Amino acid sequence: MVYATRGPPPVDDRALLSVRDLSIRLSAVRGERLIVDRVSFDVGAERVALVGESGSGKSLTARALLGLLRRPLSVSAERLEFEDEDLRALTPARWADLRGSGMALILQDPRYALNPVLSIGRQMDEVLRIHQRMSGAERRDRTEAIMLAVGLAEPARIARAFPHELSGGMGQRVMLAMMLVNGPRLLIADEPTSSLDASLRDQVLELMTSLVEQRRMGLLLISHDLQQVARCCERVLVMYRGRIVDERRTQDLASAEHPYTRTLWSCRPGGRTYGTQLPVLVREADEQWETLS
Numbered sequence: 001m002v003y004a005t006r007g008p009p010p011v012d013d014r015a016l017l018s019v020r021d022l023s024i025r026l027s028a029v030r031g032e033r034l035i036v037d038r039v040s041f042d043v044g045a046e047r048v049a050l051v052g053e054s055g056s057g058k059s060l061t062a063r064a065l066l067g068l069l070r071r072p073l074s075v076s077a078e079r080l081e082f083e084d085e086d087l088r089a090l091t092p093a094r095w096a097d098l099r100g101s102g103m104a105l106i107l108q109d110p111r112y113a114l115n116p117v118l119s120i121g122r123q124m125d126e127v128l129r130i131h132q133r134m135s136g137a138e139r140r141d142r143t144e145a146i147m148l149a150v151g152l153a154e155p156a157r158i159a160r161a162f163p164h165e166l167s168g169g170m171g172q173r174v175m176l177a178m179m180l181v182n183g184p185r186l187l188i189a190d191e192p193t194s195s196l197d198a199s200l201r202d203q204v205l206e207l208m209t210s211l212v213e214q215r216r217m218g219l220l221l222i223s224h225d226l227q228q229v230a231r232c233c234e235r236v237l238v239m240y241r242g243r244i245v246d247e248r249r250t251q252d253l254a255s256a257e258h259p260y261t262r263t264l265w266s267c268r269p270g271g272r273t274y275g276t277q278l279p280v281l282v283r284e285a286d287e288q289w290e291t292l293s
Helices: 058-065 092-101 120-131 136-149 155-160 168-180 198-214 226-230 250-255 259-266 283-288
Strands: 017-028 031-043 047-051 073-076 079-082 103-106 186-190 218-223 235-240 243-249
Touching (some): 017 058, 031 058, 031 218, 031 243, 047 198, 058 103, 058 186, 103 168, 120 155, 120 168, 136 155, 186 198, 218 226, 226 235, 226 250, 235 259, 243 259
Parallel strands (some): 047 235, 186 218
Antiparallel strands (some): 017 073, 017 079, 235 243
16 A cells, blocks of 8 residues: 655644654764754644654654754754744753753653752752742752652652762653653653663653643653553654654544554554564555655
8 A cells, every 4th residue: 555645734824833844964974964854743732742763763752852953963944843843043041041941851861861960959950940930949949849740749858969969750750840840832852761671661651741731741752662652642754764644633543544644553462462463564665655755
């Protein structure tokens, strides 16, 4: 089956983030390589997943949205706006103000995202001092409130601790608290549960999505696990080799027609598939696919 192309999605006036024809290129001695190819999507006050296998361009796309890519990578876009502000024209000072207060990024592993030589309390305080005009007492009160909100029952003890003294689940909750403490409107989470064991993944995802919903924020969740994001997101963008090849509501994933989406949906191991061969994608046929972007 050949999948019909379509143009970029129409601009949604309610969107927090609007992306049109975002491309990322890598410059090297042997020439230029296109890594992300004309990606287009919107994210409003909703939960959207960007899903694909490793190397598909998901994390690079997330970092491009926050202006975090540097040479030899280059970013181009027909439209790249957050709350109607053109991200392509931001100064370094404006980027520093927007990251954390407007958009926030949660990374995969708190062991590498947190500063190992500073206490959690000092790192939280620094995040607030950058973006807020508050007294020390006000910053402590807000830090305690957000720690309690993410399920850290002993905020004073956690504030005195250093990153290496926290479990993986506690570290990820600290990261979530740190990213939410300034009240951003859009949270970008890049594989936020990949470093956690199975028993903690659902807990952290459920906490994250419930807080996003309570605060009426937008969420862009980067993941390789289509089954997992189907339980916590409303829409999914499926990425393959730097392109968005499918886009649909998560409730419609079981009936997806695109071969890559179908494979991602059905290849999850479990009790029913134990001892059987999981479906695989015949990549030699992928030249027949026409992307939705």
